[in-house]
Amino acid sequence: xxxxxxxxxxxxxxxxxxxxxxxxxxxxxxxxxxxxxxxxxxxxxxxxxxxxxxxxxxxxxxxxxxxxxxxxxxxxxxxxxxxxxxxxxxxxxxxxxxxxxxxxxxxxxxxxxxxxxxxxxxxxxxxxxxxxxxxxxxxxxxxxxxxxxxxxxxxxxxxxxxxxxxxxxxxxxxxxxxxxxxxxxxxxxxxxxxxxxxxxxxxxxxxxxxxxxxxxxxxxxxxxxxxxxxxxxxxxxxxxxxxxxxxxxxxxxxxxxxxxxxxxxxxxxxxxxxxxxxxxxxxxxxxxxxxxxxxxxxxxxxxxxxxxxxxxxxxxxxxxxxxxxxx
Amino acid sequence: xxxxxxxxxxxxxxxxxxxxxxxxxxxxxxxxxxxxxxxxxxxxxxxxxxxxxxxxxxxxxxxxxxxxxxxxxxxxxxxxxxxxxxxxxxxxxxxxxxxxxxxxxxxxxxxxxxxxxxxxxxxxxxxxxxxxxxxxxxxxxxxxxxxxxxxxxxxxxxxxxxxxxxxxxxxxxxxxxxxxxxxxxxxxxxxxxxxxxxxxxxxxxxxxxxxxxxxxxxxxxxxxxxxxxxxxxxxxxxxxxxxxxxxxxxxxxxxxxxxxxxxxxxxxxxxxxxxxxxxxxxxxxxxxxxxxxxxxxxxxxxxxxxxxxxxxxxxxxxxxxxxxxxxxxxxxxxxxxxxxxxxxxxxxxxxxxxxxxxxxxxxxxxxxxxxxxxx
Numbered sequence: 001x002x003x004x005x006x007x008x009x010x011x012x013x014x015x016x017x018x019x020x021x022x023x024x025x026x027x028x029x030x031x032x033x034x035x036x037x038x039x040x041x042x043x044x045x046x047x048x049x050x051x052x053x054x055x056x057x058x059x060x061x062x063x064x065x066x067x068x069x070x071x072x073x074x075x076x077x078x079x080x081x082x083x084x085x086x087x088x089x090x091x092x093x094x095x096x097x098x099x100x101x102x103x104x105x106x107x108x109x110x111x112x113x114x115x116x117x118x119x120x121x122x123x124x125x126x127x128x129x130x131x132x133x134x135x136x137x138x139x140x141x142x143x144x145x146x147x148x149x150x151x152x153x154x155x156x157x158x159x160x161x162x163x164x165x166x167x168x169x170x171x172x173x174x175x176x177x178x179x180x181x182x183x184x185x186x187x188x189x190x191x192x193x194x195x196x197x198x199x200x201x202x203x204x205x206x207x208x209x210x211x212x213x214x215x216x217x218x219x220x221x222x223x224x225x226x227x228x229x230x231x232x233x234x235x236x237x238x239x240x241x242x243x244x245x246x247x248x249x250x251x252x253x254x255x256x257x258x259x260x261x262x263x264x265x266x267x268x269x270x271x272x273x274x275x276x277x278x279x280x281x282x283x284x285x286x287x288x289x290x291x292x293x294x295x296x297x298x299x300x301x302x303x304x305x306x307x308x309x310x311x312x313x314x315x316x317x318x319x320x321x322x323x324x325x326x327x
Numbered sequence: 328x329x330x331x332x333x334x335x336x337x338x339x340x341x342x343x344x345x346x347x348x349x350x351x352x353x354x355x356x357x358x359x360x361x362x363x364x365x366x367x368x369x370x371x372x373x374x375x376x377x378x379x380x381x382x383x384x385x386x387x388x389x390x391x392x393x394x395x396x397x398x399x400x401x402x403x404x405x406x407x408x409x410x411x412x413x414x415x416x417x418x419x420x421x422x423x424x425x426x427x428x429x430x431x432x433x434x435x436x437x438x439x440x441x442x443x444x445x446x447x448x449x450x451x452x453x454x455x456x457x458x459x460x461x462x463x464x465x466x467x468x469x470x471x472x473x474x475x476x477x478x479x480x481x482x483x484x485x486x487x488x489x490x491x492x493x494x495x496x497x498x499x500x501x502x503x504x505x506x507x508x509x510x511x512x513x514x515x516x517x518x519x520x521x522x523x524x525x526x527x528x529x530x531x532x533x534x535x536x537x538x539x540x541x542x543x544x545x546x547x548x549x550x551x552x553x554x555x556x557x558x559x560x561x562x563x564x565x566x567x568x569x570x571x572x573x574x575x576x577x578x579x580x581x582x583x584x585x586x587x588x589x590x591x592x593x594x595x596x597x598x599x600x601x602x603x604x605x606x607x608x609x610x611x612x613x614x615x616x617x618x619x620x621x622x623x624x625x626x627x628x629x630x631x632x633x634x635x636x637x638x639x640x641x642x643x644x645x646x647x648x649x650x651x652x653x654x655x656x657x658x659x660x661x662x663x664x665x666x667x668x669x670x671x672x673x674x675x676x677x678x679x680x681x682x683x684x685x686x687x688x689x690x691x692x693x694x695x696x697x698x699x700x701x702x
Contacts, residue, residue, distance in 0.1 A: 056432065058493060059432060059433060059434045059493065060432060060433050060434065060491070060493065060518060061431075061432030061433070062432070095515075095532075095535050096381075096532035096533075096535075097442045097532070098384075098439075098440070098442045098445065098517065098520070098529075098530045098532075099439055099440065099441050099442045100442070136535075146533070148380065148381060148532050148533045149380060149381060149383065149532050149533065152532060160378075160379060160380040162378050162379065163378050163379020163380055163381075163382065164379055165379060165381075165533065165534050166510045166534070166538075167510040167511070167513065167531070167534040167535075167536045167538075168534055170510050170511040171511060172510060172511050172512075172513070172534070172536060174514060174515060174534070174535050174536060175510075175533075175534035175535060175536060191493065192493050192494045192495055193494075194494065194514070249439075251515075251516045251517070252493055252494075252514065252516035252518065253493045253516075253518075
């Protein structure tokens, strides 16, 4: 019963508020796309503002520290890049202390461009591909190696000659010593199912300056890896976002999320416009049905919301039998 | 939330998952009256499992002096304070468990210790509860007291760590009830650390995922008791399987001590986790303190312990503590001996209830020697 109330009182109003999903266009550029959030090329792109809400569907609830982020996208016919920015007064990159958590951001796409999975990490039938950047991994890379007890509790002996690192030995990506990228490439089919992908080929870089994180993600439009999202120039796709503020104790399910999918449109590659040797949309024969969040969905959601609102009012004022105490 | 049975609080309670008891449940009984806080168990565990980088602060097994020892700092007073009044009527707990008291949006009521709370594993060691005044003398319970509480993961029937993990990366093995963190699925969110009232899940700074006591399962699978049990020089510990009370088997040593004799009690049963490490309470500690820690059965347990000499079965069972490194499935006391048997019913240990007395003459004619009375 409690779950029904949560859906009625929390999720639906938020859904209504956000029913007008944002449209993010990945403009075509002939320039090279590098994992550099300060690259001047980004100044040519208008950001789209995405509003975020605390995660309140899967326990533990949490998040809410970050209210919004801005997103930009570019592609060059071969690579796609996203620049995400949000305000965060504290730069949280410590992962070696038991009570500290890292800032982070994630983007999510349907694996099947024709499908519309649940916007909340996908569902059993429809997987999503998630790219997860963590400030702690960025620090590892920036400082040339895994930051652990030596940096959290200096001074520390160079190396302990013994010990077993089980999580590392069994292939847990989080536990590996030398991350080549601060972005983890993941697949999910609903809450709690997040699993790292076989290949970690999403590049990225984040910088914190004057109370603001700027994080860029770069990946090939098409990787061929099962479970990786595929981006086709000239076609629409979906994108969603989540942000974590480490110093607010946000981690895992405790995060700020966008409650709806947003449209991601890749500009078509102009004839002869692709970089040499790269597959352009003109060469892509595959026809992909366009699935966005069109205006009629918002209208249907609105009507549903009014109906459910009436039910809520009726339930609130209708006398209910008191629930028996648990003995 | 499903309703499950928790015999330790003598009532049904809420838990996020349906009741699903393992085929056998890993358990142990610790006799706190015999513990001297030598920390041999702590070091045996440390050397076996947590000697690596990132595990410096980890003690899957620790021994703390009560009332002022805590690892991490203040763990039990904090959880008791969060739970509020813990009232029992008879053997039924009237208050809320950590699951029932969970705030909205949470599965378990808990707290994440500060990093520095782990920095004092031996705080309060050997500190008594008060100062000795002129003219004080010993009586039971002691006016000035402290005792040693050895602790490890309780491999609970209703683990809070498991309930709190949003990824289901913690599981309870159906074959022996041992609770494990899946090292390939854990993502280091520390929700388990926050939820476990006993604070026995620990975050590894190097692998950035959480780890915990694994019940020495490689030993248990081969019919041996755990490192912390077999290395105990005070012979205060015994491993075994525990059954639910309606299936208690008086031939199983842990069932006998916990269910038949009720001399061994769970630690903070009011949390609702049905923990499976059981304690024979110290006889010299004020009863209200013990009641808060071990529940309403302490008076009975203490009276029984004081009269051990009159109960041959119980005395026999206690003599099997520390008598073998093998896992004792069943035991028997007969003809002045306590016998321990393995899963196939073969005898693995035999201990006399009383050590025989040998009187040897001062002058040994056979060896042409004299013996002095040096013990």
